[in-house]
Amino acid sequence: MHVERTVLHLQVARTLRSISQGIAVVDLTLYLKDLHWSAQAIGGVISAAGIFGAAMILLIGVLSDRIGRKPFLLIYECLIAVAALLVTFTANSIVLTAVIVIAGFGRGQNGAAGPFTPAEQAWMAALVPRASRGRVFSVNSALGFFGMALGSVIAGTTKWWSHALPGALSFRPLFFLMFLFSVACAVVISLTPKEERQHQPPAPAANQAQATVSETDAHAAERQIRQRENRNMLKLAAVNLLNGLAVGFFGPLISYWFAIKFGASTAQIGVTLAVSFVLTGFSSLITGELTRRFGMVKSVVFFQVLGVCMILILPLMPSFWLASVFYILRSALNRGTQGARSALSASLTRNQRRGFSVSMNSLVMRLTSALGPTLSGYILDIGELGLPFYLGGVLQLGSTLLYGRLFRDFDRSSQASNAKSG
Template sequence: MSTESLPSPARRVDEAWPAAVKLVMGARFGRSVGQGALVVGFSLYLHALNWSAAAIGAVLSAGLLLGVALTLLIGPASDRLGRKQFLLAYEGVLILSALLALASSATWVLTLGAVLGGFGRGANGAAGPFGPLEQAWLAQDLAPAQRSRVFSLNSTLGFFGMALGALLAGLPALWGGLLPGALAYRPLFVLPLMGSAIGLALIWRAPDVKRARTKPPLSASATATAMPDADTEFQAVEGGGHSATLDTPAAHGEKAQGRGHSATHAEENRMLWRLGLANSLNGLGIGLVAPLMAYWFLRRFDHGPATIGPALAASFVLAAVGAQLAQRFVPRYGVVRTVVGMRGAGLLLMVLTPFMPVFVLAAGFWAVRAAFNQGTLGVRQALTMGLTRQHRQGLAATVNNVSIQVPRAIGPAIAGLMLHQGWLTAPFIVAAGFQLAYLVAYQRFFGDMEKPGT
């Protein structure tokens, strides 16, 4: 076989990763520490400021909805314009939001921080509405065989950072004598401030090379015949003022390639529609419980940040362990079977959590659930990046993000109303129904895509 017909050598799984990958993952870790602190502390802070459960849920929902709108506007454009400038701008917004929250507890400041800065949402270190850009940036220079490992490690770093932040969120209990009441929570905003400053510096150094959109290559025979000879393969027809081409094998080859390109495009669109439908069920299941879990522990067991922080930190650590387990399961069972199996176990643990009679048991069930549930995040992202060709990966990541975040944004508002009425078990039961439907859809839509070991 001619060497000219061979594609460029595929990178091995163990080959060194591009510099941008390491820097983007470092920025995620820094960002995740602040997110972990506020996923514990923010809702408790608002409660200490006498915000109602309905108001807390509403402000979290508003932030998620704005994030969706920004994702829709910016995500697809990132394939053409690059990702770096958007992520730098996002880090700047987070820094400004944290500075304002350190200075004031005014309603408009905290609402702005929740809406623009993502306070309290706990996105595992992802860049909020710009998360799809981050995913596409990671994927663009990686061979497909490397993606699962990279995305799993990226998720693991985010979980460990969230765990560290959640532990630090217990500090208000130590300085409560010096900073009484709600004021004790305010120093926590130093953590997202520092994390975003570190992220800004790392992203500034990361190279973001825009890739030219590539067309499907012609077959060898079509390429050979498409080169015009002096004997006029392409002849102008005189007299009518028009030009035409002869019906040559080259023309047939080009048409066949065009039809193949259209078929691939249509198949990618079909898979993205399926992804969006499945994710919408998952998003509803997530939004009804996870964003208000710290507040739920407060209402159900009357515990504060000193115990809620370590409890949620344990869940993030176990989620990091789960991410590495999922990465080990994938070569043997494939992505889909790994996701369905682990998420099924996590679903059972979530249903049992609200029925536990004491805080330790409820926190333990919730933490172990995280290993099975959130641990699949990286491998699911890797599957998403494999649904399209490289020049459409920004679109794929956007569909993945938006289809989860729109229904997830509705969840906290609904759950806040339930908790306001004292219905502490209802959010878990409703969420379980949606997550079960998600697992059925995921298996049905993607179960035939791969075989174990691929």
């Protein structure tokens, strides 16, 4: 009962957080565009936010293993609340830059807690048995996508008051709404049951000699386990290096791309992203079920290869609505695997190193994805509107194939573990 209640609180918090992020992923870049920021300037500040978040993420992962997860999630919600309040009341470029960089404001993370994500994922993984993680993490991811969809719809409502608040001012009521969602999320986290820190009691020994032998064996076994865990973390880091580069090329500036290529309005972009998040949520639920039947790795590889095809076709579309269709398909196929990927990442180590494991791979992902927006912003400014998608698609295909190659044994070991427990 305690476990179920904690998981429920974490999922409610993710849903609230994702609504706020759905608003930001549509409106922030368009808000900066209305303030006459260039694509390169927007991409540059988003890249800086990624680098700052990467610098924070490893520290948070390690500390959350020692201190606990709950305090860090509370800090994150308070940070986002303050950031939203500042963006509501000022257009000062220095303040906006600081808010975006320090708080990661405006990054669409499907309800994840930014650089504090390792604490969130490690907390949930500690509560859910390994055999159920693919399904539970996929449901968690789906809730994030559904929340992002609702936020994207809300983001398109600026036209309702654009006469009273013209131009960039029309975005400010929505930024204040983000502040309210962040406060609500902080309340939910604060009411979450306290974590139960797990301590392994020493195994009893029949005599002193046996105790000495047991301790020596335990050290040797611990060394082997750590080496295996470290190898797995390095493998996933290699995969995420390519995946981070890929996502950084076309993810953060998609609203801006729709606006400059097709002249799409905020409402049109909001509808497109909302539909993409809804279908991605359903795709995540389907992926969660498929992981039980075919395995996490096979399911991820299958959907991501199809998603890469959509990425490569997308920039060839002659109209906004056709491009929207392929973007929606790409999102559903590719991003719908996020829960399964998170479940595998959280399953590479034991609980006492889980925050470190998740943070290491998030670090690599964030550092490499931080390069993409600056490069793609420059590419968009010189008029090459298709190149970011082609570069991202090729990199993501390489990442997907490498993922399947390096972790193909993970499905077999999971199936064997399920058979034993059954």
